[in-house]
Amino acid sequence: xxxxxxSIYEKMSVxxxxxxxxxxxxxxxxxxxxxxxxxxxxxVALPGVFVGIDETLEEATIRGIKxxxxxxxxxxxxxxxxxxxxxxxxxxxxxxxYMALVPFEKLKFKAGARSTDAFLIDVDELLAEDSDKKGIRxxxxxxxxxxxxxxxxxxxxxxxxxxxxxxxxxxxxxxxELQKVYEILLGRRLYKANFRKKIGPYIEETDKMTSGEAxxxxxxxxxxx
Amino acid sequence: xxxxxxSIYEKMSVxxxxxxxxxxxxxxxxxxxxxxxxxxxxxVALPGVFVGIDETLEEATIRGIKxxxxxxxxxxxxxxxxxxxxxxxxxxxxxxxYMALVPFEKLKFKAGARSTDAFLIDVDELLAEDSDKKGIRxxxxxxxxxxxxxxxxxxxxxxxxxxxxxxxxxxxxxxxELQKVYEILLGRRLYKANFRKKIGPYIEETDKMTSGEAxxxxxxxxxxx
DNA sequence: CGAATAGTGTCTATAAGACAGTATATC
DNA sequence: GATATACTGTCTTATAGACACTATTCG
Numbered sequence: 001x002x003x004x005x006x007s008i009y010e011k012m013s014v015x016x017x018x019x020x021x022x023x024x025x026x027x028x029x030x031x032x033x034x035x036x037x038x039x040x041x042x043x044v045a046l047p048g049v050f051v052g053i054d055e056t057l058e059e060a061t062i063r064g065i066k067x068x069x070x071x072x073x074x075x076x077x078x079x080x081x082x083x084x085x086x087x088x089x090x091x092x093x094x095x096x097x098y099m100a101l102v103p104f105e106k107l108k109f110k111a112g113a114r115s116t117d118a119f120l121i122d123v124d125e126l127l128a129e130d131s132d133k134k135g136i137r138x139x140x141x142x143x144x145x146x147x148x149x150x151x152x153x154x155x156x157x158x159x160x161x162x163x164x165x166x167x168x169x170x171x172x173x174x175x176x177e178l179q180k181v182y183e184i185l186l187g188r189r190l191y192k193a194n195f196r197k198k199i200g201p202y203i204e205e206t207d208k209m210t211s212g213e214a215x216x217x218x219x220x221x222x223x224x225x
Numbered sequence: 226x227x228x229x230x231x232s233i234y235e236k237m238s239v240x241x242x243x244x245x246x247x248x249x250x251x252x253x254x255x256x257x258x259x260x261x262x263x264x265x266x267x268x269v270a271l272p273g274v275f276v277g278i279d280e281t282l283e284e285a286t287i288r289g290i291k292x293x294x295x296x297x298x299x300x301x302x303x304x305x306x307x308x309x310x311x312x313x314x315x316x317x318x319x320x321x322x323y324m325a326l327v328p329f330e331k332l333k334f335k336a337g338a339r340s341t342d343a344f345l346i347d348v349d350e351l352l353a354e355d356s357d358k359k360g361i362r363x364x365x366x367x368x369x370x371x372x373x374x375x376x377x378x379x380x381x382x383x384x385x386x387x388x389x390x391x392x393x394x395x396x397x398x399x400x401x402e403l404q405k406v407y408e409i410l411l412g413r414r415l416y417k418a419n420f421r422k423k424i425g426p427y428i429e430e431t432d433k434m435t436s437g438e439a440x441x442x443x444x445x446x447x448x449x450x
Numbered sequence: 451c452g453a454a455t456a457g458t459g460t461c462t463a464t465a466a467g468a469c470a471g472t473a474t475a476t477c
Numbered sequence: 478g479a480t481a482t483a484c485t486g487t488c489t490t491a492t493a494g495a496c497a498c499t500a501t502t503c504g
Binding site for chain 4 (some may be wrong): 053175176192193196210213214215216217218219
């Protein structure tokens with residue numbers, strides 16, 4: 001029991017693993033690193049940090065995001081906690097995963113601001129059934145492919161009933177742009193008239209318009225409140 | 226970084242805290258214990274176990290449910306991981322919460338099968354704004370009231386789009402009985418005609434009927450597959 | 451038969467889905 | 478004017494909500 005004989009229970013390391021998602025080039029991308037050390041040297045892994053003894057899970061997440069992207073104040077939420085005994089062959093590590101969403105403009109701006117060689121992978125390409133055969137890089141360290149699969153599903157579910165998609169778009173955005181994000185996360189096309197009806201109550205229009213392209217300009221909107 | 230200097234990060238205890246829900250007397254109840262030791266001696270707490278170094282989170286959960294209720298094989302799912310630094314004043318403990326659902330008939334049957342003095346509290350009564358003033362027992366140890374609040378909300382959300390409610394009724398159940406569970410979890414009345422339309426595809430009828438009550442008997446159903 | 455709850459038919463309101471048309475920029 | 482994309486109106490279909498009616502047991 002928790003109260004009486006905690007002494008017989010060995011303590012363990014707790015880490016936060018990060019899934020930093022963005023949309024680049026009309027594709028859902030996730031930030032990963034190539035491992036330099038064993039185990040799984042040379043393989044792809046999610047960035048992660050150990051949780052300090054005087055640090056909350058959220059503080060560790062913020063620190064990890066800062067280290068990895070140079071960014072502060074971006075949206076994140078806890079995903080799931082993975083606790084398989086041998087998920088790290090060296091020692092017992094409990095991994096609390098956090099998913100962060102950032103518009104590509106922000107991420108791009110900070111590229112190179114940090115030391116490690118993080119890069120973006122195409123999530124749906126990689127999770128496709130036949131990604132191995134197509135030569136897509138698919139060599140994940142630890143259980144990180146499972147974590148990515150879980151996160152991808154969560155994103156697909158949440159986009160319908162929440163406003164997560166707004167975190168993948170700049171503060172001011174056009175509706176075709178936002179619709180594209182919804183379509184990418186859902187994996188299917190939407191009708192623009194219906195999309196606008198649905199999204200209408202959550203946005204407010206600005207007086208700005210896009211320009212310079214060889215077609216009708218698009219109005220910029222921002223999130224309501 | 227996770228890979229290079231893990232040695233500077235102190236390890237910590239990881240516990241699983243359990244929310245065993247059931248419906249008794251047309252009320253949502255949660256299994257709790259009265260703490261015998263400091264800190265928070267005499268206060269109400271969720272049952273919990275430490276996670277062993279060679280034990281997964283799910284194994285610890287199964288063990289905890291067994292210890293606390295005598296039951297095996299009941300439904301549970303991971304809820305959320307709480308990691309505030311001072312949530313336990315003695316030492317750093319990361320708490321992974323799991324929610325279990327069990328029909329009251331099963332729980333009742335095993336009552337007394339275990340050593341501790343666990344009991345059921347009325348969740349909605351306790352979480353009501355004015356529960357203090359009404360003399361409802363409201364003295365939770367640690368952050369366990371937050372965990373309960375979180376679980377209650379999750380249950381309310383999930384009942385709409387999932388089949389969690391089925392885990393709170395026996396294998397064979399009447400539709401009025403199932404509807405009552407939905408109403409309790411949602412906190413509002415439903416129209417029976419509409420409820421039956423919605424639930425219809427997920428159930429199959431048996432040839433059994435209830436009997437002995439001074440009104441029309443009700444057909445027993447079971448979950449499809 | 452009265453009381454009590456089980457179960458069904460159907461109308462209405464709202465939201466989702468589909469499609470066709472009009473609008474406005476560049477070249 | 479040709480092209481390309483932005484934006485709107487409206488019809489259709491599905492689902493949710495509301496209500497009224499019928500059915501069956503016990504005492």
